[in-house]
Amino acid sequence: MNSFKIDYNHLSVADMFKLGVGPSSSHTVGPMLAGWMFGTYIIKEGLLSKTEYVQIDLYGSLALTGKGHVTDVASIVGISGNRPDNVDSNKIPLLIDEMRSNKTINFMNKKIIPFVESTHLVWHFDEFLPAHPNGIRFSVFDSKGKMIVAKEYLSVGGGFVVEGGNIEAENITDHNINPKHPYHSAEELLEICDKHKISIVQLQKENELAWRSEKETNKFLDSIIDTMFSCIDNGIKNTGELPGGLGIKRRAPELHDNLLKNSAISHIDPLTVLDWVNLYALAVNEENAACGKVVTAPTNGAAGVIPAVLKYYKVFCKGTKQGMRDFLLVAGSIGTLYKKRASISAAAVGCQGEVGVACSMAAAGLTAVLGGTNMQIENAAEIAMEHNLGLTCDPIAGLVQIPCIERNTMGAVKAINATRLSLKSDGKHFVSLDECIETMRQTGADMQDKYKETSLGGLAVNTVEC
Numbered sequence: 532m533n534s535f536k537i538d539y540n541h542l543s544v545a546d547m548f549k550l551g552v553g554p555s556s557s558h559t560v561g562p563m564l565a566g567w568m569f570g571t572y573i574i575k576e577g578l579l580s581k582t583e584y585v586q587i588d589l590y591g592s593l594a595l596t597g598k599g600h601v602t603d604v605a606s607i608v609g610i611s612g613n614r615p616d617n618v619d620s621n622k623i624p625l626l627i628d629e630m631r632s633n634k635t636i637n638f639m640n641k642k643i644i645p646f647v648e649s650t651h652l653v654w655h656f657d658e659f660l661p662a663h664p665n666g667i668r669f670s671v672f673d674s675k676g677k678m679i680v681a682k683e684y685l686s687v688g689g690g691f692v693v694e695g696g697n698i699e700a701e702n703i704t705d706h707n708i709n710p711k712h713p714y715h716s717a718e719e720l721l722e723i724c725d726k727h728k729i730s731i732v733q734l735q736k737e738n739e740l741a742w743r744s745e746k747e748t749n750k751f752l753d754s755i756i757d758t759m760f761s762c763i764d765n766g767i768k769n770t771g772e773l774p775g776g777l778g779i780k781r782r783a784p785e786l787h788d789n790l791l792k793n794s795a796i797s798h799i800d801p802l803t804v805l806d807w808v809n810l811y812a813l814a815v816n817e818e819n820a821a822c823g824k825v826v827t828a829p830t831n832g833a834a835g836v837i838p839a840v841l842k843y844y845k846v847f848c849k850g851t852k853q854g855m856r857d858f859l860l861v862a863g864s865i866g867t868l869y870k871k872r873a874s875i876s877a878a879a880v881g882c883q884g885e886v887g888v889a890c891s892m893a894a895a896g897l898t899a900v901l902g903g904t905n906m907q908i909e910n911a912a913e914i915a916m917e918h919n920l921g922l923t924c925d926p927i928a929g930l931v932q933i934p935c936i937e938r939n940t941m942g943a944v945k946a947i948n949a950t951r952l953s954l955k956s957d958g959k960h961f962v963s964l965d966e967c968i969e970t971m972r973q974t975g976a977d978m979q980d981k982y983k984e985t986s987l988g989g990l991a992v993n994t995v996e997c
């Protein structure tokens with residue numbers, strides 16, 4: 532298991548920020564997309580008329596934490612013809628209610644077929660597909676019960692879906708296009724910048740031109756910023772308990788009220804700024820836990836870190852619109868290094884690959900827009916990951932709530948501190964970012980499976996559920 536390795540040629544920052552629904556990029560966004568991809572294939576191949584019913588098989592981590600991560604719901608929503616980037620999350624409960632009461636689904640919104648969850652959705656808790664812990668298989672059958680076709684998909688983290696060995700799946704920019712300044716390591720990134728006397732922001736801007744115009748990239752980045760900030764606003768507004776049965780109350784609305792009430796005396800507590808950063812991260816991750824719309828950055832479980840630090844930059848550092856775009860360009864650039872050289876899947880490397888990577892990306896982005904040199908940016912990214920190494924994934928009841936929601940506050944605050952440490956130095960440091968990423972990869976490979984998004988270890992087994 533976990534031997535799966537994808538050799539991406541080149542990744543765009545657009546691959547590191549995707550629109551999706553909570554609570555998980557690998558367990559919700561990925562399976563929904565996989566379902567949609569399978570359904571699209573069936574239609575394209577002209578197999579819809581023969582299709583009498585469909586079976587969904589969930590393997591490994593997708594089964595073990597699938598209930599809490601609503602993997603079952605997501606895959607059903609996908610084969611009903613919805614994509615994670617444009618699904619109306621408010622309509623999902625109705626779709627599932629109808630499926631349960633009618634015992635049917637509307638396959639790709641084109642054909643009503645029988646669907647009985649206890650028969651047509653199979654949880655393989657003890658079985659993993661060989662290549663990756665997040666495996667899912669869709670099969671369609673004819674009227675005689677003969678299988679027409681089956682396809683396996685791997686949800687490899689951050690909403691990326693791989694079908695068999697085909698990495699040119701649905702949600703990745705063309706990785707065979709050559710950008711102006713190709714790089715595969717932080718060392719190469721720094722060397723190229725040095726050679727051309729440009730900043731990482733400039734380099735990434737020029738690279739993105741390989742995929743789209745500057746205007747289109749700006750439009751994309753602005754939409755990501757808007758969605759991140761709307762998510763914070765929604766999280767502050769929405770009250771009540773989070774779904775899943777743990778009885779966790781949303782904290783962001785109360786914290787927000789409290790901060791507003793005490794704003795007059797905030798000057799006597801210089802750390803009030805941390806309360807605001809915590810608020811931003813809590814708000815996003817509570818929205819994520821409630822299956823709301825979030826930006827996968829680079830995953831859903833870690834979706835609060837980058838928006839919290841970006842909002843901190845905007846509010847407390849008087850950040851500009853262009854500054855926020857540059858922040859995301861640099862954060863995205865660093866994220867691609869993790870994706871290419873290690874993993875951003877908790878099922879493969881633990882939470883260091885999710886909150887750890889988000890923290891590293893945010894630290895790099897913030898350092899860039901606060902005037903850091905290229906070396907200081909690389910240093911900040913390295914500091915942020917170095918102090919997340921070994922971070923396990925052990926969500927209670929398989930829900931992306933404890934420790935996930937608070938963990939994002941820690942990731943955000945740590946990113947800001949990594950930036951401060953880096954900006955106060957000359958950028959020279961002992962451990963390189965590449966060495967740190969490789970250490971993260973090896974630590975993840977050595978980590979026992981019970982700490983990799985299976986809810987079989989850690990807090991998930993040592994905490995009594997009420």
Ligand code: SF4
Pocket residue numbers: 832833877881882885886923924925926930931932933934935936938984
């Ligand atoms: S512990 Fe970390 S990686 Fe695991 S579900 Fe929570 S946020 Fe995601």
